[in-house]
Amino acid sequence: MELLAPAGTMENFMAALESGADAIYLGGKGFNARAHAANFDMQELGEAVRLAHILGVSVYVTVNILIGDTELADLEYYLQELESVGVDAIIVQDLAVAQIARRVAPNLHLHCSTQMTATTLDAVRFYESLGFTRVVLARELSLKEIEHICANCKAEIEVFVHGALCVCYSGQCLMSSFIGGRSGNRGACAQPCRLPYELLNSKGVSLLPKHEAYLLSPKDLNYSEHMAHFVKAGVTSFKVEGRMKKVSYVRQVIGTYREILDKATINDEQQQALATGFNRGFSTGYLDDSVGRHMMTVVAPNHQGKPIGKAYVKKGNVYLELDEPIVLGSLVKILQTNGSITYYTIDQDWFCINPLLYKSKPKEGLASGPMYLASTPKEAKSRGLQEFSRKYNITMYLMIGTDGAKQYTELTAMLDSGLSVTVQHEYIPVLANKVPTSLEKVAEQLGRLGNTLFQLSYVEIPNGEYMWPASVLNALRRDAVEALEVMLIESHVKSWHTLQVYNTNGSYPFAAKTALDYRDLPIVSVVVDEVEGVQTAIAGGAKKIIFGGDRLQRLPYESSVYKTVATLCNDVGVYCTFTTPRVIKDDEVEVYKKTLQYIVNANPTSIAIHVPQALLWLQELGYTGAIEANTGLNIFNTPTVKFWENLGMSSIAPSQELTLQQISALSKHAQAPLEAMVHGYTEMMISEYCVIASFVGTGSKVTCSMPCVKENYFLRDRKGEMFPLRTDSYCRMHIMNSHEMDMRAYVPDLVKKGVSILRIDGRQMDLGRLKHIITEYVCILNGTIQPPSKQVYDEPITRGHYFRGIL
Structure with a gap:
């Protein structure tokens, strides 16, 4: 059972470690689906892996984009570098990456990205046969489907439990690519789903109020109340989305999920904590198959924030009626009934009537409606290991060793788990002429562990008034820490090597039995x-x-x-x-x-x-x-x-x-x-969610009256482009390109x-x-x-x- 945290920066990585993550996924400087995150260079990555492995935390690197032929040589070198710094697994979309990794970096485990659209048990079995040890399921699956897959497969199953959702099945989206040349399959998605659209009928009539414009912008995933169900189902890894999020989000969300998993319960305080982190509102619609309008942000596609009260206007003033006190400098968001959003910064211009009521005539204008906490004043810069709280308790025993008639000094360092190391120093213990080294002084020197992942809990020294030089104690401490780190890293690596890798012989029993001999091409x-x-x-x-x-x-x-x-x-x-x-x-x-x-x-x-x-x-x-x-x-x-x-x-x-x-x-x-397609309307998206059912029908696919069979519908973007909407026999929505492809003029070029x-x-x-x-x-x-x-x-x-x- 693994809590998997995102990290787009080293600061976020440390926050994920400290907050209790069992594993962390991140991207290198290339070949990953968050091209606009800061990401990690190889030196940073090596240090991140070292720290994580000392704590028994796994590190997965996203190599989850489609790879062009001209990039293959660089990819080989990159995969070898990832293996050399000790990365545990890579998250893969392109089968070429898996093939090359098995050849040039065989110690890297293969995790099947959600970009591979694994929606069935048999999809998992297929990827098992290719040597994948883990499959990240598509986010559109219900709890019943997840349970069925977990119960009948060999590979580990990873499920997204929190964070942003794509409206399209991951790996099947071409919308950003065809509209602006920024491909989600190449890590450069421009998120056109977060933009406003009008819904039109076949007569070109707009069917919705102007403020209900974000028809393709899903709320964020929040499965916190269902964690016990996932554990019972046999899910291996609980994944939080957020490599582009701030460090405060990582610390808040991962810390809260750590508590939920450890205590096997969820309470109001934890729910409120999750609401404090960046979110567009929360949804669990896929889990119980209740897909519909309630899953969309509709009015605003950005951070909703935590609900903290309401705003109302009285005699030309805005009153903020709070459910809880807030910090001066906080930014609140008012969602008005007409769909517009107003932001207020609670500063000295706001009169505090009491801790739960503020009054002002804000320059931003008068606004009333539900109030959300959008952000609090910026936190202090990230801390180093000196203040890092997730550390091993270490007990140290300073002793006098003997080798025949010769004496020397040795130090045994033991963790709570029982793991221990003993290191030696050639210093021959001698009795002090004047003032012996006290236990407190020894503890002070041995306890200088601030820049490590250890903290001293107990020290024992030999009886007698001995002199223990600081230089000797420092050397022993450094050697003991280094030895412990090596043992912990080796233990982590050994545990990874025991994970089963399935078929690796390159033979696949499901290959086609017959080849079609095309004649008279083209x-x-x-x-x-x-x-x-x-x-x-x-x-x-x-x-x-x-x-x-x-x-x-x-x-x-x-x-x-x-x-x-x-x-x-x-x-x-x-x-x-x-x-x-x-x-x-x-x-x-x-x-x-x-x-x-x-x-x-x-x-x-x-x-x-x-x-x-x-x-x-x-x-x-x-x-x-x-x-x-x-x-x-x-x-x-x-x-x-x-x-x-x-x-x-x-x-x-x-x-x-x-x-x-x-x-x-x-x-x-x-x-x-x-x-290759040369003519027609390209499918831009395929989605389990349907705009027509949500806004023309009943609001839900479950009770939909199928208005799509009576007439055609379109989305119109802010530039006036019209995207036809189609539904299939599985009640999935297909968004077609606004322009028809026409390659008649280039037929000879295509053939050539x-x-x-x-x-x-x-x-x-x-x-x-x-x-x-x-x-x-x-x-x-x-x-x-x-x-x-x-x-x-x-x-x-x-x-x-x-x-x-x-x-």
């Missing part, structure tokens, strides 16, 4: 989610149909649809590929397997997977056909391409964040054909750079227009018409990331 493929779309795509000249998966309609398919689609394709010699959804939750697996059985029975040309655990399901169902790797797998570099090729994938659809130049580099090493299968996403597209677009791509490929001009069209379009890299 070809056009079309993603559709209706039978009429299949017929249109075939009529337009598409040679490959991709069907199923995330149907962008709320109602599910009839089971017979797969046989119908396969027959339509087979009758005209068109490749028929059925695809999995990008997200399947643990409680949906058994139902989805029935759908997958219908897919297998339809005998398609191939099945494309967005989730790796689908390999296990297909094996279980006895499927022996071709399998293809889809975009949900976030394939970003050559080693990951090779990994999936080794599992028998018949084609690779790499990450949609790659440039054309990067795709070209992949194609030079790939054996399987590369498939190694794209063999040009994918058009025709879901939700007018069928007449879809046929026209497909026909144009086919004709350009065949050379019967010339590609259009590369100049920007009159209608707003996007070229995606083909010519614009990401941060």
